[in-house]
Amino acid sequence: MATGTADTTIGAARAASPTTQRVQATLARRRAAETRFRLIGLSAVILGIGLVALLFASILSRGLPAFWQATLTLEVYIDPEIVDVSPAPDAAAFDSQAAYEEAFLGWQTELARTNWGRVLRNALLAYLPPEAAESGRAVEGLIASNERFELRALIQEDPGLIGETITFQGLADANIDVWVKGNIDRSLPDDRLPLTSDQRAWVEILLEQGVLTQEFASSLLFNVDSRSSPASAGLAGAFVGSLFMMLIVIVLSVPIGVAAAIYLEEFAPRNRFTDLIEVNINNLAAVPSIVFGLLGAAVFINWFRLPLSAPLVGGLVLTLMTLPTVIIATRSTLRAIPPSIRQAAIGLGASRVQTVAHHVLPLAVPGILTGAIIGVAQALGETAPLLLIGMSAFVAQVPASPMDASTALPVQIYLWQGNELRNFFEARTSAAIIVLLALLLSLNTIAIILRKRFEKRW
Amino acid sequence: MNTVWLAIVVLVAMGFAYQFGTQASRRAAVSSATKLHSLPGHYGMLVALWLGIPALAVILLFALFGDTVVRSLVMGALPPDILALPQAELLTVMQRIQALASGFGVLGEPAAYELSAAERLRTLQTTRDLALVAGVAAAAAAGLVFALRRISPSLRARNEVEAVVKILLIGCSTVAILTTVGIVMSLVGETLRFFSYVSPVDFFFGTVWNPRFVTVGSGSADGYGLLPLLWGTVLIAAIAMLVSLPVGLMIAIYMAEYAPPKLRAVAKPLIEILAGVPTIVYGFFALTIAGPALSGAGALVGLDIRATSALTAGVVMGIMIIPFISSLSDDIITQVPRTMRDGSLGLGATRSETIKRVVLPAALPGIVGAFLLAVSRAIGETMIVVLAAGNAPVLQPNPFESVSTVTVTIVKQLTGDIDFASPQSLVAFALGLTLFVLTLGLNVLALYIVRKYREQYE
Known part of the structure; x- marks a missing residue:
């Protein structure tokens, strides 16, 4: 680079040269073009970062409020007149398991026939003006319908509570939650509001008395999905389903992927067969995920007759999808290990299997783990193939085994975003997305830490 | 679940076999006063493989075919008028028989044929379990004895173990090919079936997408335009x-x-x-x-x-x-x-x-x-x-x-x-x-x- 003074001297000395004149005439324009280009580049980077920020900000701002939910804390008197059931059967009094189960079912039916809604309604009426007793249905509508079953489960667990007064925390109805959070336009005419004018007045009373509060929505994390009672719909079933699938993916794709990578990188001779394998892996890595779903539907469901909606099938499909990722990551890790290490081992008399097992693999472990985690993170967020193997069915149970019907976290998000109760589920879907993103982010952070910590530059 | 435990037992036995093999090779080296061809550990691994592979193969065979064989034997002994029942009712009968055989019991008085079938099922299940254990034990013992008798200082144990490892690695890398084959076969197979309803010309060049629900066989070709x-x-x-x-x-x-x-x-x-x-x-x-x-x-x-x-x-x-x-x-x-x-x-x-x-x-x-x-x-x-x-x-x-x-x-x-x-x-x-x-x-x-x-x- 010439200094400023030298520049002017040379410029002055050659002022006459027509080429220099022409160059100088364009200089300002060219420099402006340079700045412009640079600014365009910088703004593209800023746009990219801005999009990340927009995406996260919009999801967080919508989803975070859903982690707190309108909850009623009631003193509930379990009135023996309403809860009029015979004592629970005792297993020892029956001679066969089937007979006991029948008796127990009968008892459960008695419990189920009980009007739990009335028990809860009476509890609520204690806080409301006396004329509310006339519109019982509207009072019952304040509390999420699922809470009746929660109360029943409580009594089934401990029949001794009948006749006692207990403190019961129950979720308010989804519409109450939306109303309290101000997500309904309050200026709408009465007939378009989901709450009656009475209900709105009662909500104010309950808020004043501190009965209706915003509590942490543990239902979101620990409940299963629910159709009849949207306020208590939760992610537990989807979470366990995803967990089963991820376990299957880890157990299958990591050993198989690492073994395949080791073979291709360390042992395979260059011939048609290994070329074929390589071409296959590269192409599989770029096949759209939905095609793997078609494979799952045709092979696992139609040929092998595996059950629809089962995490087992989902896990197998996602394994096939993740395998190329694991193989490619492992191969590049193996390739980065310098040949001198192998040569030293072989020079000391180790066989090739020993060289790989004792020297190459231990060095490759961090890289393999990173690749595996990234693969699992990819599989955890995948939705499309799961829709094709029936995992989008409504499941109101936590799956007990990988063969039971289940959904997965991303599929639950897909199901919730389609729910008609838009006001409520938009926030709840965003909250589910936050849970999913938090999981993915922590997986990726682990991968980055592993890489930073153990990465070796040769 | 039994199979899983049996597999775990086999794995533990492989650990012991490894010890036996290692010690046997050391003894052989001492008694013949020559150097071993491979490390003692290789002899151990070889013995473990000879024990494990046949035993696990037997378990796999039973897991794949055991239930089917028992079921068909029980069904074969059912009275012909029961066998003539439609599929769904037959399934219920089999479930009742299974409930009886497992001691869970059924509601109502079981029919005589049900009791005898349940008895038969129970005996067959016991026989199958005994046969499984006996088969696994026999295969493991035979492999163990055979491998231990082969041990001599000149046995090329390492080469044999490494050959098995290599076969395993190759097997894992062919999964990629199998996946591609699975994708292509399932897609092409089902597509050909689709083209038996709708002509390829109508599919690839049709300009209207409106698949109507027509009864099978009378499939009209319109509305499937890509x-x-x-x-x-x-x-x-x-x-x-x-x-x-x-x-x-x-x-x-x-x-x-x-x-x-x-x-x-x-x-x-x-x-x-x-x-x-x-x-x-x-x-x-x-x-x-x-x-x-x-x-x-x-x-x-x-x-x-x-x-x-x-x-x-x-x-x-x-x-x-x-x-x-x-x-x-x-x-x-x-x-x-x-x-x-x-x-x-x-x-x-x-x-x-x-x-x-x-x-x-x-x-x-x-x-x-x-x-x-x-x-x-x-x-x-x-x-x-x-x-x-x-x-x-x-x-x-x-x-x-x-x-x-x-x-x-x-x-x-x-x-x-x-x-x-x-x-x-x-x-x-x-x-x-x-x-x-x-x-x-x-x-x-x-x-x-x-x-x-x-x-x-x-």
Whole structure:
């Protein structure tokens, strides 16, 4: 680079040269073009970062409020007149398991026939003006319908509570939650509001008395999905389903992927067969995920007759999808290990299997783990193939085994975003997305830490 | 569960066999006063393999066929009038028999044939379990004895163990081939079945997509036209590329040529977060934020943009693809040799001129490759379009209207009940095959271009 003074001297000395004149005439324009280009580049980077920020900000701002939910804390008197059931059967009094189960079912039916809604309604009426007793249905509508079953489960667990007064925390109805959070336009005419004018007045009373509060929505994390009672719909079933699938993916794709990578990188001779394998892996890595779903539907469901909606099938499909990722990551890790290490081992008399097992693999472990985690993170967020193997069915149970019907976290998000109760589920879907993103982010952070910590530059 | 425990027992036994083998080889070396061919551990592993492989094979055989054999034996002994019952009732009978045999009991008085069948089932199950244990024990013992007797200092134990390891590795790497074969076979097989209902000409060149639910056999061929779906796919992919290519490329250029290392270290991972976000999240973002925003912006300038339209889906998909393009192009731009830049700068070009006239032309084949890979991602993408494209399979040129794509239609036709005998479901496989061939073609082309480019500089 010439200094400023030298520049002017040379410029002055050659002022006459027509080429220099022409160059100088364009200089300002060219420099402006340079700045412009640079600014365009910088703004593209800023746009990219801005999009990340927009995406996260919009999801967080919508989803975070859903982690707190309108909850009623009631003193509930379990009135023996309403809860009029015979004592629970005792297993020892029956001679066969089937007979006991029948008796127990009968008892459960008695419990189920009980009007739990009335028990809860009476509890609520204690806080409301006396004329509310006339519109019982509207009072019952304040509390999420699922809470009746929660109360029943409580009594089934401990029949001794009948006749006692207990403190019961129950979720308010989804519409109450939306109303309290101000997500309904309050200026709408009465007939378009989901709450009656009475209900709105009662909500104010309950808020004043501190009965209706915003509590942490543990239902979101620990409940299963629910159709009849949207306020208590939760992610537990989807979470366990995803967990089963991820376990299957880890157990299958990591050993198989690492073994395949080791073979291709360390042992395979260059011939048609290994070329074929390589071409296959590269192409599989770029096949759209939905095609793997078609494979799952045709092979696992139609040929092998595996059950629809089962995490087992989902896990197998996602394994096939993740395998190329694991193989490619492992191969590049193996390739980065310098040949001198192998040569030293072989020079000391180790066989090739020993060289790989004792020297190459231990060095490759961090890289393999990173690749595996990234693969699992990819599989955890995948939705499309799961829709094709029936995992989008409504499941109101936590799956007990990988063969039971289940959904997965991303599929639950897909199901919730389609729910008609838009006001409520938009926030709840965003909250589910936050849970999913938090999981993915922590997986990726682990991968980055592993890489930073153990990465070796040769 | 029994099989799992048995497998665990076998694994433990393999551990002991390893010990036996190691000790036996040491003794053999001492008694014959010669050096062992391999390390004692190799003899141990060989013995363990000889014990484990036959035993695990027996377990696998029983797991695959044991239940079927027992079931068919029990069914064979049922009275003929029961066997003549329809499938569903037969299933109930078998369940009752199983409940009786397991001691769980059934409700009501069991019939005589049920009791005898249950008795038979119980004996057969006991026999099967005994046979399994005996078979596993015999196979393990035979393998153990055989392997221990073979041990002598001249036995090439290491070579044999390594041969087994190698076979295992090769087996794992063929999974990739099997997956491709599975995809191709399932897609082609079901597509051929689809073409027995609808002629390929009507499918590939039809301009109307409106599959009606007709009864099997009377399948009318109209309404299965691929073109509207393909048009929607191409339209959305084109919009996505219009968004992502300029932004992604400018980010790559700025990162590779201008950005100071500190900015690069922060901005690159930040933008790559976009690549790790699950597509269902983008879909939700498109549906709830991008769609209404675009629609509002359109209303400001007097354009009628639907909230769920080709534009919404395309723009959001473009955002998703930005990091894909930017990181691939970044790698390619950095690979362009330093000398080429220096030559251009030395001749007096500004940096932007160097980039535009020297670096980009040199990197062009690689960037085209990245572009093609991104297009293949865009046409295979599912969840964004399922949520945000509006699903209107009509052949119309307006990007502000709703469209439908190949992937959306696959999901739509295969969600819920899968009936492998109706064209409504089977068409999904024909669409999947089209998608697979399209993406495969793009990937092969991209790899070809990238490979050709590499040969130029390395």
